[in-house]
Amino acid sequence: MSNPTIDAWHRLIEERDVAALDGILADDAVFHSPVVHTPQKGKQLAKLYLSAAMVVLGNSNFSYVREVVGLSDAVLEFTAELDGIHINGVDMIHWNADGKIDDFKVMVRPLKAVNLLHAMMRQMLEQMG
Secondary structure: OOOHHHHHHHHHHHHOOHHHHHHHEEEEEEEEOOOOOOOEEOHHHHHHHHHHHHHHHOOOOOEEEEEEEOOOEEEEEEEEEEOOEEEEEEEEEEEOOOOOEEEEEEEEEOHHHHHHHHHHHHHHHHHHO
16 A cells, blocks of 8 residues: 555655655654654754664665555564664654654664664764754
């Protein structure tokens, strides 16, 4: 089942097009990080975290391996490998009536992967300002 929002997300990831986040995120988007305890509220913060994640995880080893798509929600399971550590996670995405992503939650396993991502994301976010 094809969905315009998820299709746009897949294109964005495939093309590594950080600028396309402006067109797909709602102004009131909320990003839930696997390592930051408070939700990151607003389009700019969501874009910052998703941009950093695209750089950190956006290598040739990243791939979506399963997805479940509903009318306004999707769960996309992904795998990746960083520094020899296998990462398994899910992106839980909700979009509004306009097809804009307004809630994005990332969950990751195992603990070694969470710790590695925490360190790499902190470094990338510091570099991005």
